[in-house]
Amino acid sequence: MDYRGIFEDAVDALRQEKRYRVFADLERIAGKFPRALYRDSADNAREITIWCSNDYLGMGQHDSVVSAMQQTAGRLGVGAGGTRNISGTNRPLVELERSLADLHRKEGALVFTSGFVSNEAAISTIARLMPDCVIFSDQLNHASMIQGVRQSGMQKHIFRHNDVAHLRELLAATDRKRPKLICFESVYSMDGDIAPIAEICDLAEEFGALTYIDEVHAVGMYGERGGGICEREGLMDRIDIIEGTLAKGFGVMGGYITANKAIIDAVRSYAPEFIFTTALPPALCAAARASIEHLKKSSVERQQHKRQARLTKAILADAGLPVMDTPTHIVPLMVGDARLCKAASDMLMDKHNIYIQPINYPTVPKGTERLRITPTPLHTDEMVFELRHALVSVWASLEIPREQASAEITASKLTSGDLTLPTVGG
DSSP states (O other): OOHHHHHHHHHHHHHHTTOOOOOOEEEEOTTSTTEEEEEOTTOOEEEEEESOOSOTTOGGGOHHHHHHHHHHHHHHOSOOOSBHHHHOOOHHHHHHHHHHHHHTTOSEEEEESOHHHHHHHHHHHHHHTSTTOEEEEETTOOHHHHHHHHHHTOEEEEEOTTOHHHHHHHHHTSOTTSOEEEEEESBOTTTOOBOOHHHHHHHHHHHTOEEEEEOTTTTTTSSTTSOOHHHHTTOGGGOSEEEEESSSTTOSOOEEEEEOHHHHHHHHHHOHHHHTSBOOOHHHHHHHHHHHHHHHHOOHHHHHHHHHHHHHHHHHHHTTOOBOOOSSSOEEEEOOOHHHHHHHHHHHHHHHOEEOOEEOTTTSOTTOOEEEEOOOTTSOHHHHHHHHHHHHHHHHHHTOOOOOOOHIIIIIHHSOTTOOOOOOOO
């Protein structure tokens, strides 16, 4: 049996479809985000600009966050010592969970090593603990949520993306006596759209279902204190379980859930992904808490981030590039072909020192391949114009189809009173 050949053939198939993933060798430069050093295969280094980071607010390099990590590592060391069951809970982790519970106005919080693990563990455990549970899951839920639903072993129904009428049909066809769990996201990361949260909560109350929302692309970013879309829309008290990440808006690492004490204690006690995994190190916990507490008080980062996201959409649309107009900070630039998408990404890096990772199948459906751009408060206006010039050049060189930007994007957003365009040449 040629075992090696099996794996080589599997990887070759991805290369043939232009879906083989290449990880750029990047070294972020403290104090200069979104600049970074890129090293090619010959180990030659040059400075590039990152346009696709999930460190949406640049908090991973914020002075207070870096200082909290350094000081805590100096006092407590760099390791957690093991699982919380074996080694106990380090004090910064206790404080972090209290900070998260306060952020979402819930009774308790539970921290995991990543957002993927928190979704997988929480959804599967919560569903398993409810006898004969039925799960209702949005069609475009993240892979971690899908894995949690699958791992639960419970009956599931997939409702069309953000389709409240379809969800109602599925709920109405289910025995009212059966426990129900509705799983959905607030911000969907590939299209940048927002769920009809209030309407889903209405259905949950009508049909007696628990609600589970993934706010990973919204925490830190939206709401008066960075509590996410649910906070912005005044709906946190209507959601039973709020899941989030410490690795995007907060710029560090880890995932979490917040809920009432009964749910938190049940997941803590039954989820193997939690019980048997080493805890987050104290320095990471302290850094995450510093980021959360800063963003609870400061709205400067969110305001500037909103401006730069709107500016980027407007400038790219004005150039006739096929940018998807979204109500969030996500800026998808549609390509529609895996090979062209990879070629565009490569050309941006090779010729323009701009890094944007191509998004291909299975992350998005075939035919909807795209470049996913994520502006931050630290992307300057000049960087936005540099991005436009580079993209226009790449689109022309590769003959990628262009669509005329809608009047809604160019006219209203370029001339809106709260978005004054800078006087940058070109």
